[in-house]
Amino acid sequence: MDQPGHPAGYDALPGGESRTPWERRQELGLVQGYFQTWKSILFKPDEFWSGVSPTGTLWDALSFGWVTVALGLLISLPISLLQSTGQQAQLDQVMAQAQGQIPAEMERVVRMLLGAGASAAFHVGSAVLYPLFFFIGAGILHLFCLLVGASRNGFNATARVYGYANAPALLSGLPCINALAGIYVLVLEAWGIGKVQQTTYGRAAAAVLMPLVLLCCCAIPAVIFGVVALVGAAAQ
Incomplete structure (x- = not known):
């Protein structure tokens, strides 16, 4: 009642x-x-x-997130398999235009990575390994909660928010919705941290967004370095 x-x-x-x-x-x-x-x-x-x-069981949040992600992957699998078929057709065209310039071993690896088998393996692996991803993601989020002073109720509260905030992931495999679902997950995380950790929404938003900002700051130089290295190798 x-x-x-x-x-x-x-x-x-x-x-x-x-x-x-x-x-x-x-x-x-x-x-x-x-x-x-x-x-x-x-x-x-x-x-x-x-x-x-904030003191509820961690398993409830983890299991909710696990079910949500598994269902989302199941929904997205047929779409992903169709995309793999289209990518294989595009790859056939690229290989025909290359006229044997691409090494056979590289072609085999690319076909394997773009194939339906790789797509299915990714979906199954993501579902099976969700608990590991859960603790890594919740741990990173809580680390930044500690840094900004948004950890009043401890790791358990952060982890419960992290698990329940995955609700939009049920729709993440649908075209045109996946990006919005990802953004809404971040919004829900900040909203949940503010409520469950009993902190300001400014601190909650900072805890959620700082890992992404840090990732971008590290990824952009890495991409630039990779492009420069490839151009240099091609020029030799």
């Missing part, structure tokens, strides 16, 4: 905290618990994060 002062679908815990519908899946059912949570995160994020306990 919903409690006064808590969002619909949430159950009160001692101390005024609450459980998300996903955390009540044994009571609500797996499917209903999942989609109530997913819908609330996407369309009522402020209400959702207000009902997330």
